[in-house]
Structure formats: C-alpha cells, structure tokens
Amino acid sequence: VAAPEGTGVARIAVLAGDGVGPEVIAHGARLLEELSRRRGLGLALEPWPYGADHYLATGETLPDERFRALARGDYAAVLFGAVGDPRVPDGRHAREILLGLRARLDLYVNLRPVRLLHERLTPLKGKGRREIDLVIFRENTEGLYTGAGGALRQGTEHELALEEDVNTWRGVTRILRAALEWARAHGKRRVCMSDKSNAMRHAGALWQRRWRELGAEYPELELRHLYVDALCLELVRAPEQFEVIVTGNLFGDIASDVGAAIAGGMGVAASANLNPESGLGLFEPVHGSAPALAGKDLANPLATFLTCALLLDHLGHAAEARLVEAAVERAAAEGRLTPDCGGALGTRAAADFVVAEVLRGC
Ligand code: NAI
Ligand code: MG
Numbered sequence: 001v002a003a004p005e006g007t008g009v010a011r012i013a014v015l016a017g018d019g020v021g022p023e024v025i026a027h028g029a030r031l032l033e034e035l036s037r038r039r040g041l042g043l044a045l046e047p048w049p050y051g052a053d054h055y056l057a058t059g060e061t062l063p064d065e066r067f068r069a070l071a072r073g074d075y076a077a078v079l080f081g082a083v084g085d086p087r088v089p090d091g092r093h094a095r096e097i098l099l100g101l102r103a104r105l106d107l108y109v110n111l112r113p114v115r116l117l118h119e120r121l122t123p124l125k126g127k128g129r130r131e132i133d134l135v136i137f138r139e140n141t142e143g144l145y146t147g148a149g150g151a152l153r154q155g156t157e158h159e160l161a162l163e164e165d166v167n168t169w170r171g172v173t174r175i176l177r178a179a180l181e182w183a184r185a186h187g188k189r190r191v192c193m194s195d196k197s198n199a200m201r202h203a204g205a206l207w208q209r210r211w212r213e214l215g216a217e218y219p220e221l222e223l224r225h226l227y228v229d230a231l232c233l234e235l236v237r238a239p240e241q242f243e244v245i246v247t248g249n250l251f252g253d254i255a256s257d258v259g260a261a262i263a264g265g266m267g268v269a270a271s272a273n274l275n276p277e278s279g280l281g282l283f284e285p286v287h288g289s290a291p292a293l294a295g296k297d298l299a300n301p302l303a304t305f306l307t308c309a310l311l312l313d314h315l316g317h318a319a320e321a322r323l324v325e326a327a328v329e330r331a332a333a334e335g336r337l338t339p340d341c342g343g344a345l346g347t348r349a350a351a352d353f354v355v356a357e358v359l360r361g362c
Contacts, residue, residue, distance in 0.1 A: 008042045010076035010315055013066075015097070017051040019289025020299035020347075021081025027351035028079060028304040031358060032311070035320050038362045043315075045079070052085030055093035062097045067104050070280065077311050080284035081304075086291055102140055105280055107273035108171065109178045110138040110252060111310070112286065114239075114259035114269075117302075117332035121264030121341055124236065131240040132263050135188075137179035138252020140273055142166040145249045167203040167248070172210050178276055179246035180218050192224045194231040194247040194255065207248070232258050260286060264332075267300025267340040270307040272314065283311040297346035300338040302328050305354050327357035 012032070016025035029045050036043035050062050069075065078101065083094035101107065116122050116132035124132075148164040176193065183191045193211045197204020208225075215223045226234065228251040234241065235258050247255060260269035269286035285303035293299050305328050312321040330336075336353040337343025343350070 009044050010042055011044045011046055011074060012311075013048050013070065013075045013078045014045050015048045015050055015078060016081040017083040017097070017289065018053075018085045018094075019082060019291045019294040020287075021051070021083070021289055023294070023297075023299050023347055024285060024301045024304040024351075025079065025081040027301045027347070027355065028308045030351075031305060031324065031355050032079070032308055034355065034359055035312075035317075035323075035362070038359065039317075039320055041312075041315075041317055041320065046075075050093075050097055051083055052088050052093060056087060061093045062100060067100070070101070070105055073278070073280070075280075076315055077280070078282040079308070079311060080282050082285070082287060082289040084289040084291075099145075101282055102273055105275060105282070106141060106278070107275050107280065107282055108139065108141045108174055109272075109274040109276060110140040110256075111182075111272045111274060112136040112138060112252070112256040112259065112269070113271075113306075113310075114256070114263045116263045117268060117329050120335070121268065121332060122262055124239070124262055127239065127262070134239065134242040134259070135182070135244050136252055136256045136259055137175060137182070137244065137246040138256060139171060139175040139248045140252075141249075142168060142171045143249030145253075165200065165203050165250075167206050169206065169210070172206055173214065175248075176207075176210055176214050176246055178274075179244055180214060180221065181276075183221055183244045184218060188243040189220070190222045190224065190241070190243040191218075192226055192231070192242055192245050194226050194228045194245060194251055196228050196251070198227060203248075228255065231255055235259060236262060256286065265340055266290075266303070267338060268302045268306065268328075270303050270310055272307075272310045274314070281311070281314045283307045283314070297348060298339065299347050300340050301347055301351040301354070302331065302337075302341075305351075323358050323361045324354075326361070327354045330354075330357055 016022040083097050113135050116129045119128045144165050146166045149162040152160045195204050195207045197208050266287040271286050273282040285307050309321040309324040331354050338350050
C-alpha cells in the first residue's frame, strides 16, 4: 500500500489530536523517523493539525479533502493520538474525526493485542507473560455504535430512548473472516467468538450462524463460543485459554478494556483499525486524551510505541516492529516506566530509553 506508487515512499498522516495525544505521538513519530532513516524504510511522516485547538479556532473538524486523500490511497497509514477536550463538551470534533475516519474509511477491524510485557504489570496473581498473550478482533463499523436510534418525549417521565444494534450479514461475515484468517496466518489455534445470543436473539442468530458456517472452513482451528459476560470472567480468571477473540463493537470495546487491565493498563494498550481490502490502517494507542495528565510529562509512551510496532508490521517492516517490541519489553523488565506502571520516569525519559534501545539494535 505504499503511496504514491513506485516512489518507494510511504506517506503517513500523523494526527496527534488532544491532551496527551501530542506528547506521546511526538515520541512515536521520532522513533519512526529515526528507524526509517537508519533502515531505509522510506516513511514520510506528515503532521496534521486537527483536534480541539484547530476546531475551536476554525470550526473545522477534519476536512473532506483529507478523508478523500486517505480514501484514494495517498497515504499508507494514519498514526493517531487521541481526541477529546473538556473545552468541547459535546465531543463533536472527536466524533467527526475518529468515528468519521473509522466509518468513512470502512476500517472494520479493530485489532487489539493483549500481551503482558512483564509480570510486574499484571494485577493477576501468578500470571506471567506466557499466560497473557491474545488478540481481540472487535467489529468497528456497526453494532451499537452506528448512532441509529432516536428519542421521544425527552425531559419528561415518558421519555424513551432507542439505540439500535445494527448487525449485517456482510459486517458479521467480514469481521469473523478477518479473525479466522489472522489466526491461520499467525499460527494461532484457538479462536473464541463472543456474543450475547441468549438474550439478544436476532443479532445472536446471525452471529451464531455465520460463525458455524465460516468456522467449518477452518478445520485446523479450535473454535469456541462464550457469552460476553462469561468471556469477561474468563479473561480475568484464566486468560491463558485465549489466543484470538472475535466479537461485536460494544462487547469488543468492553472486553478489550478488561484485556488492557490484565496486561498493564491504558498506558500500554495498542490498537490498529484496519480495512484488509483497501490495505488502509489507522494506528492508535487505546487510551484517550487523559486531560488530567496532559502537559505534566506523566503520560506513558509505551502504548504509542507498541502502536508504532503494529504500524511497522502492517507496512511489511517486521524486523523493525520486533526491535520496537523488544525495546518496550526491556523497559518493562528494567522498570524504566512511568508512574501508571509503577515506575518513576516522566514521559520523555521513558521514551528516551526505548528510542535509544531501538537505535542500539539498528
Ligand atoms: P482516557 O483513556 O483518556 O483515560 C482513562 C484513564 O487512563 C485515566 O485514569 C488516565 O489518566 C489513564 N491514562 C490514559 N492514557 C494514559 C497514558 N498514556 N499513560 C498513563 N495513564 C493513562 O479515557 P477517559 O478519561 O475516559 O477520556 C478522556 C478523554 O479522551 C475524553 O474526552 C474521551 O472522550 C477521550 N477518548 C478518546 C479516545 C480516542 O481518541 N481514541 C479513546 C477514549 C477516550
Ligand atoms: Mg474503550
């Protein structure tokens, strides 16, 4: 997906956003640029100014032209920080930018790895790195997050609010397919589909049927189903039973926060939003803009570094992705961490350690 074709240059739109977004993305961008220079990766990072400041100054969220450039394939990937700012209480710019990108670029796969970097980071007693290593595939374009619904008689005691759970044959099929294909390509055996088909019968029937039909094409995989409440319980009780989990938008949102909690928290959770057909990807730390931490050198940069590793993998730079992951693991092993992970370093010092470690391996 390197663009423009033939130049060997992969343009990357960098949308740092609000709050701690710019602080952590600055280090991620620095790391990618250094790696690109030393290893000849041809990455061309392009800072985009959108976020709350830009919105408050201009009224603009993310211009159509930018959406179109991404949709045309002018960029190989987006590196995204976080959006959300107390000065925009209705969250309009955040919704239009992030949900807009996910929806308009049809980034239907939200891939969220849950991988423990070091024993010291999990609150689960007796669990180590071998026990916590799984990937969640969350459907990213439909389910309960489409905005379909409405309200009647607002502000009265007869108020009614409907939020529709949208499940399409195509949407369900492609997220199940993405998870099954990923498991096959990455040598994973266990794939668990999760829904709430006992209580949500209409959506559940579709998910269940497509799961059985598609699953039959993967005889080498060990397939399993759990209701989502049981999934959350099992993730905490015995996470070692999972390798790949696939589920809908809401359940994936919730289960991946449970996943983040058992693997070290928001400061280390990375994610990719992908469209496997167009090849486009938006890569972001799972965390938000953390306004309380912003500007205080307190944000953990590791989630962003692990996000950069996902981006490098996506662009075919597996060796460099492994270098980044190894450097982050080293930071965890040596306790070169920010306070959210029990360390005493600031954002910059924690980031400097990882960047130096990566460059030492180049
Ligand atoms: P949040 O992820 O910003 O913060 C949740 C908790 O995690 C807080 O205790 C925060 O201090 C901590 N945390 C977050 N990032 C961290 C980091 N890098 N290092 C250490 N600790 C970190 O979620 P919250 O507070 O619900 O939302 C804050 C704002 O961010 C809101 O405006 C929200 O809408 C927005 N948001 C944006 C997201 C995105 O851009 N993808 C995702 C989630 C929230
Ligand atoms: Mg969430």
